[in-house]
Amino acid sequence: MFRKKNGNEIYFLLSNSTDEQSIVDGRVAQSSTFRILLGFINLYIVLGFVLYLLVKGNLIDGVNIDFLDQGYFSVLNIRTTVVLVFLMVMNISAYYNYGFKYLSLILFVYMLNSAIDTNILFSNFALAAERPYFSTFQLSRPLLVISLIWIAIVHKDNIKDA
Amino acid sequence: MKICLNVDYCCTVKLQNTSCESCMVKRGFPVCKSLQLSKAFWIMISIVYSYLLFVLYVFLISPGDIFNPEIATQYHFAMKLTAVRLVVIVFALIAYPLILSRLLKYAKYVTVALTAWAFIMYIEDYFVFYRLIEYPHGGLIDTVHLLRPIYILCLIWMCFELTSSPQPRD
Numbered sequence: 001m002f003r004k005k006n007g008n009e010i011y012f013l014l015s016n017s018t019d020e021q022s023i024v025d026g027r028v029a030q031s032s033t034f035r036i037l038l039g040f041i042n043l044y045i046v047l048g049f050v051l052y053l054l055v056k057g058n059l060i061d062g063v064n065i066d067f068l069d070q071g072y073f074s075v076l077n078i079r080t081t082v083v084l085v086f087l088m089v090m091n092i093s094a095y096y097n098y099g100f101k102y103l104s105l106i107l108f109v110y111m112l113n114s115a116i117d118t119n120i121l122f123s124n125f126a127l128a129a130e131r132p133y134f135s136t137f138q139l140s141r142p143l144l145v146i147s148l149i150w151i152a153i154v155h156k157d158n159i160k161d162a
Numbered sequence: 163m164k165i166c167l168n169v170d171y172c173c174t175v176k177l178q179n180t181s182c183e184s185c186m187v188k189r190g191f192p193v194c195k196s197l198q199l200s201k202a203f204w205i206m207i208s209i210v211y212s213y214l215l216f217v218l219y220v221f222l223i224s225p226g227d228i229f230n231p232e233i234a235t236q237y238h239f240a241m242k243l244t245a246v247r248l249v250v251i252v253f254a255l256i257a258y259p260l261i262l263s264r265l266l267k268y269a270k271y272v273t274v275a276l277t278a279w280a281f282i283m284y285i286e287d288y289f290v291f292y293r294l295i296e297y298p299h300g301g302l303i304d305t306v307h308l309l310r311p312i313y314i315l316c317l318i319w320m321c322f323e324l325t326s327s328p329q330p331r332d
Contacts, residue, residue, distance in 0.1 A: 074293065078289065109278045117243065117291075
């Protein structure tokens with residue numbers, strides 16, 4: 001029923017199929033790994049922002065007030081805002097596919113630096129019982145850091161990478 | 163078919179499917195010339211290295227200027243943070259020339275990461291940790307803080323040069 005294709009035809013199909021699948025409306029289509037990682041990063045940062053709002057509004061119990069008074073709250077205040085703004089810029093960058101690798105790298109450095117700083121400055125309050133919600137985020141921070149590096153690696157800048 | 167013009171330094175034979183830059187690197191041509199980076203870049207990198215070595219000197223070798231007999235909690239936190247940062251600086255000082263000479267393709271990413279780190283530290287010290295940490299005051303420490311923006315500007319220049327100019331081994 002189907003005619004057997006010769007070598008030239010097979011080569012033509014194989015060489016064009018990759019590019020055709022990689023371009024959607026003139027843009028490079030990213031892999032499913034990239035989409036999952038981007039979704040995870042968005043979810044993680046948005047959850048962090050929601051937690052910050054809950055703590056700010058005194059809507060949850062079990063947070064050590066002394067720990068917040070030590071200066072952690074002011075640090076959290078600035079960092080949450082910066083990270084949220086960074087997330088927006090990163091999403092715009094992913095949409096337009098411009099400079100995403102650099103932005104994810106910068107956010108990776110920022111998150112790593114903030115994790116190290118927090119561990120050094122607030123080591124006296126390292127007990128998970130004293131700050132259960134923050135400890136959950138602090139302990140799961142490596143997941144975010146790994147995701148940021150991973151997403152920079154799997155991101156395709158141009159059709160050649162696809 | 164290309165002909166390598168640098169006969170004194172690399173090869174005298176005709177090259178096929180290879181550029182002179184890669185030839186120069188293979189034959190031991192001075193790395194600073196084979197990388198094809200501008201003079202401004204080398205000036206910037208020397209300023210950055212001088213600054214970082216000066217920081218190491220101030221915080222490690224010249225303790226007389228930094229240790230206050232009445233060390234407050236803020237001083238203590240600042241010193242703890244500085245100790246961690248100095249470790250990273252030492253690693254960066256050793257690794258960066260190797261990355262620049264052997265893995266030029268990734269040098270721009272490393273430079274961007276280091277610049278971001280330097281800039282983040284600068285911003286956080288003045289706008290986030292201003293109530294938590296306080297660096298000791300003194301002649302050399304003040305000079306370190308005074309020169310910090312220049313060092314960051316040099317790093318930003320290096321980033322732009324590495325990311326915008328085409329590299330031979332990209």
